[in-house]
Amino acid sequence: MTMQPVPMPEKVIKRTFVDDAYNRLKHAILTNELLPGYQAPEPEVAAWLNMSRTPVREALIQLQSEGLVELIPRRGVRVLPIQAKDMREIYEILSALEPSAAENIARRGLTEEDLAPLEQATSEMEQALDANDLIAWAEADDRFHRALLEINGNERLNKIVSALIDQAHRARMMTLRLRKKPVKSTQDHRKILEYLRNGEAKKAGALFRQHRNRASTELLNILEDFKVPVL
Template identity: 60%
Template sequence: MTEKLKISRTDDAYERLRAEIRTNSLSPGYQAPEAEYAMRLGMSRTPVREALIRLEAEGLVELKPRRGARVLPIKAEDMQEIYELLKAIEPEAAAELAQRGLEDADRRALQKALDGMRVALAAKDLDAWAKADDQYHVSLLEAAGNQRRKAFVMHLYDQAHRARIITLRLREMPEKSTEEHAQILDLLCRGEADKVRVVFREHRERAARELLGILDTFRLQQL
């Protein structure tokens, strides 16, 4: 029972710290001793320390002996590597899904996320748009199957999310991105594997160009 409670507290600490890092509530470069993180969460140091070890393995924090943990800065070169991986993995997952055929439940999940993006876009609610965009990509990975691939890509999403949130308001409204998501869903429904692979890759390439251009201009990697 004690062991289960410890695991539960560690998971809770992990999820809460991960959410604060992803949304930049804990900003890039923030550094504090473990005791301060524990106080922030209202928890003991042990589950917080274990949560920070997990976050370090995922590339979100750096543990520094006797100095606690530092939220890693956003670096353009890191984002470049992440998007190179996404461009290689996601289009293939979409092509596999198109070739296999989209189940009704998966189509509904993707359509719901797309509808959410359109509603958010009309309301100019960028936070809601980003949430719906995340759900679209997660739904596609879930539909494609392969849990190891999904887990790996989710780690990449976590590392890229902070940069996306910071730069989202420095770009034009994501009308083009919403259109591309609609095109991808249409190709998935029609089972056009080769075309969806191309469109998805172009979608990620364009997003990477926009994000990296802003990071270079504003030098956000120095935060």
């Protein structure tokens, strides 16, 4: 008996196209391929992706909910600027929630297998720093923070904080070469990892909080020097 291929449901096909559009647009925004202030009609965006308008529209709606773009009636989509006020609020939230997640997993106790993603990300940060590859460093830094959320295991917290990390990462990529070389930041990650490994929850949380607060101060100083949103 010859098995006939089972057709993929139409909803699944549609969702796949939406996910593809979402992932490609989000990557372009977070890496600043589409710069803050970029504006285009939706048909132009769809043509750029070589996709139909419907999945692109749904992807843009999702990106708007994450604070990365703005949909403007009859004018299309605009990639939102990076503003000091927004970043101050984002870092205030990150400085409260991420240290709490670090303390939680330190108290729980972690195996070396649990810590492997954090160890790999930290090692890659150190290697990128030695090679003076700031883009690779920023990508490894981003993986560290996301891995911490995954290990923590709180899906709602993960969803909330991941959207904020996206915006922080975009600002970091935009200002990467305007900051000091991230030696202290890399050292912080190694020390946080040590505290997590040893179950030192309060020390992990305190250093994580200091780490985010210092990053916030550096970024806000740069944005405020511009006196206008980074467009």
